[in-house]
């Protein structure tokens with residue numbers, strides 16, 4: 060078997076790349092380790108930048124996003140018992156964020172892929188890559204009880220942080236890594252959202268975040284140690300802690316309801332440089348991880364695959380490798396800006412076990428400055444809604 064672009068990983072990055080390539084008439088095969096339901100059911104991102112929403116709309120996969128996704132023109136920063144509104148759209152020339160679960164993004168992209176009839180294989184195992192320094196890189200994998208070989212013009216490594224593609228880049232790459240002394244305990248609750256905007260809270264007991272998935276479902280997080288055992292947290296204890304951190308002096312608090320799902324995620328910042336070797340190109344979490352505080356991970360994955368799709372198009376249309384050669388450098392510029400912003404949001408809003416009372420006062424002063432200076436709030440808004448990105452390709 061041969062294909063133009065062999066895509067390893069059928070998460071948001073792999074599916075979106077396959078979709079964009081299809082629109083340019085470029086063949087691909089998508090190989091996914093898990094089953095179809097697992098990929099859809101995984102509860103992860105919730106916030107799309109304006110650019111990601113625009114890209115979905117312009118490439119024909121935005122119908123449900125506009126039906127059931129929620130456009131948010133503002134966000135709250137909460138500290139000292141008060142919520143402070145950050146008017147994102149007003150400060151960013153009309154851009155907004157869209158609350159639309161990653162599950163829904165993945166569903167839209169899977170449906171689009173299935174409609175094209177192009178190959179998307181689930182439950183493949185033992186995926187390995189060879190000959191990336193030649194013009195015929197090779198993917199070997201097991202599926203349906205048989206071993207398969209797929210030769211490709213290029214391989215796109217969209218297999219997330221724990222995939223096999225990043226290790227296959229070889230020795231000529233540098234990793235930049237930072238782990239944080241905390242993680243997030245997240246729940247989905249059957250409760251109507253009690254606020255029209257997300258609320259990021261910096262509290263003396265630690266960070267907390269109010270988000271949502273639909274008019275009936277609230278999504279909440281709070282900071283815990285990175286290795287926290289979820290079994291230590293019965294639902295009542297979770298609600299007790301959520302309410303302690305989130306309730307503001309004016310009486311605002313999240314509505315309480317049955318917990319549908321709960322888990323703990325550790326947090327890290329991680330970058331691979333360069334994001335490619337030979338004909339193997341990484342995109343999304345395979346190349347970089349951001350702590351979720353800035354809501355950037357899925358959006359960076361979308362930006363990477365847009366650049367990659369543009370570069371492959373240039374290659375096939377004009378036999379020009381210029382954009383492919385520049386892919387890593389171009390992508391990394393946005394990646395580092397998102398890293399900086401995500402790190403900044405994280406350290407401003409979380410309580411570090413290594414910090415002291417001085418650090419907490421400094422954080423509160425930072426938040427006070429941001430919410431009282433239009434210049435500072437504008438900087439937050441332009442990063443949060445997403446830095447400019449040209450969506451033509």
Ligand code: FAD
Pocket residue numbers: 067068069070071072073090091092093098102103104105106107161183186217218219220221222223243245324342343344345351354355356357358359360
């Ligand atoms: P993944 O989603 O990890 O997909 C990779 C796929 O590759 C997986 O399906 C995996 O099964 C498959 N795979 C792995 N190994 C192999 C293999 N060997 N062979 C074949 N397939 C393989 N981002 C935002 O932008 N906004 C947010 O609001 C946000 N909130 C978040 C909240 C939480 C709690 C978490 C954990 C993350 C959040 N993110 C957010 C980040 C976002 O979820 C990720 O950045 C996004 O999933 C990256 O997509 P991806 O396709 O690169 O990787």
Ligand code: PHB
Pocket residue numbers: 103104105106257268270271278351352353354
């Ligand atoms: C979410 O809704 O899951 C969410 C929202 C904002 C974030 C991270 C996650 O920063």
